[in-house]
Amino acid sequence: KxxxxxxxxxxxxxxxxxxxxxxxxxxxAVDADIVAREVVAKGSPLLAKIVDHFGPQLLTPQQTLNRPLLRQLIFNDPAAKQWLDSVMHPAIRTEMLQQLANLPPxxxxxxxxxxxxxxxxxxxxxxxxxxxxxxxxxxxxxxxxxxxxxxxxxxxxxxxxxxxxxxxxxxxxxxxxxxxxxxxxxxxxxxxxxxxxxxxxxxxxxxxxxxx
Ligand code: ATP
CATH class of the missing domain: 3.40.50.300 (P-loop containing nucleotide triphosphate hydrolases)
Structure with a gap:
C-alpha cells in the first residue's frame, strides 16, 4: 500500500x-486521462463492449475508438452517458490502482x-x-x-x-x-x-x- x-x-x-x-x-505519477485512453485502446475488451452497445460505427477504419462520434452520442443523452460511465469508471479505477502499485519505488x-x-x-x-x-x-x-x-x-x-x-x-x-x-x-x-x-x-x- x-x-x-x-x-x-x-x-x-x-x-x-x-x-x-x-x-x-x-x-x-499516474495520469487519469492517459489511463482513460488506455482502457479503450485498440483491441481492448472494453472497446469491444462499447462497440457492441453503440454499434460498429464507433470504430474508425483503423479499429480505434471514434471519440468525436462517442462524444456526440452521449451529448444530450443522459442514459447513454450513464451506461458509458458505468463501464468506464470501474475499468479506469482498476487500471489506475494497478499502475499506481507498479510505479517505481x-x-x-x-x-x-x-x-x-x-x-x-x-x-x-x-x-x-x-x-x-x-x-x-x-x-x-x-x-x-x-x-x-x-x-x-x-x-x-x-x-x-x-x-x-x-x-x-x-x-x-x-x-x-x-x-x-x-x-x-x-x-x-x-x-x-x-x-x-x-x-x-x-x-x-x-x-x-x-x-x-
Ligand atoms: P489541462 O487539465 O487542461 O490538461 P493542466 O492543469 O495540466 O491543464 P498545464 O498544462 O500544466 O495545466 O498548464 C496550462 C498552460 O498554462 C500550459 O501551457 C502551461 O505551460 C501554462 N502555465 C502553467 N502555469 C503557468 C504559470 N504560472 N505562468 C504562465 N503559464 C503557465
Missing part, C-alpha cells in the same frame, strides 16, 4: 506543470486527475492537492495553449466543479496565479517551486507516519 496524493484542478490550472516539478524531486506517488472530485476518485487517495488559479487565468492559459474558442473553454469550466467547491475539498492548495514567462522546457513560475518543495516535505513526513 502506497501513500497517494491526488493532484487536481480545473482545465489549464497547471496540473502537468506541477506534476513535472514533483517528478524532478523523484515523485512518479518512491516515498509517495501522485495521481493526476482533472476530475478527481467530480468522479469521486478522492476515495482512492490519502491527500487531495488542488492547483488553484482564477477563471481569468484559466481562460487565457488554455486559450494560448489549445486551439479552441473562449466559448469552448467556458463550457468546460462550467462542466467542472466550481472553484469554491474544489477549494473546500482540498487538503492542500498550490497557488498558480503568478504569471511566468519561461514556463516551457521544464521552467515554472518562481512561486511554484517553493510551494512544491514545502508540500514535498509535508508528504514525506505524512507518508512516513502513515499506518499502512
Amino acid at each position: 502506497r501513500f497517494i496524493v491526488g493532484l487536481t484542478g480545473g482545465i489549464g490550472s497547471g496540473k502537468s506543470t506541477v506534476a513535472r516539478l514533483f517528478n524532478q524531486l523523484g515523485i512518479p 518512491a516515498p509517495y506517488v501522485l495521481l493526476i486527475a482533472p476530475l478527481l472530485l467530480e468522479n469521486k476518485l478522492d476515495t482512492l487517495v490519502n491527500r487531495v492537492l488542488v492547483v488553484d488559479i482564477s477563471e481569468r487565468n484559466q481562460l487565457s492559459r488554455t486559450l494560448s495553449r489549445d486551439g479552441v474558442s473562449a466559448q469552448q473553454v467556458q463550457a468546460i469550466i462550467a462542466s467542472q466543479i466550481s472553484r469554491p467547491e474544489r477549494l473546500a475539498l482540498a487538503d492542500d492548495i498550490i497557488d498558480n496565479n503568478s504569471e511566468s514567462t519561461d514556463i516551457t522546457n521544464g521552467g515554472a513560475a518562481a512561486t511554484l517551486q517553493p510551494q512544491v518543495q514545502q508540500l514535498h516535505q509535508r508528504y514525506l513526513d505524512l507518508a512516513k507516519h502513515l499506518d499502512l
Whole structure:
C-alpha cells in the first residue's frame, strides 16, 4: 500500500506543470486521462463492449475508438452517458490502482486527475492537492495553449466543479496565479517551486507516519 496524493484542478490550472516539478524531486505519477485512453485502446475488451452497445460505427477504419462520434452520442443523452460511465469508471479505477502499485519505488506517488472530485476518485487517495488559479487565468492559459474558442473553454469550466467547491475539498492548495514567462522546457513560475518543495516535505513526513 502506497501513500497517494491526488493532484487536481480545473482545465489549464497547471496540473502537468506541477506534476513535472514533483517528478524532478523523484515523485512518479499516474495520469487519469492517459489511463482513460488506455482502457479503450485498440483491441481492448472494453472497446469491444462499447462497440457492441453503440454499434460498429464507433470504430474508425483503423479499429480505434471514434471519440468525436462517442462524444456526440452521449451529448444530450443522459442514459447513454450513464451506461458509458458505468463501464468506464470501474475499468479506469482498476487500471489506475494497478499502475499506481507498479510505479517505481518512491516515498509517495501522485495521481493526476482533472476530475478527481467530480468522479469521486478522492476515495482512492490519502491527500487531495488542488492547483488553484482564477477563471481569468484559466481562460487565457488554455486559450494560448489549445486551439479552441473562449466559448469552448467556458463550457468546460462550467462542466467542472466550481472553484469554491474544489477549494473546500482540498487538503492542500498550490497557488498558480503568478504569471511566468519561461514556463516551457521544464521552467515554472518562481512561486511554484517553493510551494512544491514545502508540500514535498509535508508528504514525506505524512507518508512516513502513515499506518499502512
Ligand atoms: P489541462 O487539465 O487542461 O490538461 P493542466 O492543469 O495540466 O491543464 P498545464 O498544462 O500544466 O495545466 O498548464 C496550462 C498552460 O498554462 C500550459 O501551457 C502551461 O505551460 C501554462 N502555465 C502553467 N502555469 C503557468 C504559470 N504560472 N505562468 C504562465 N503559464 C503557465
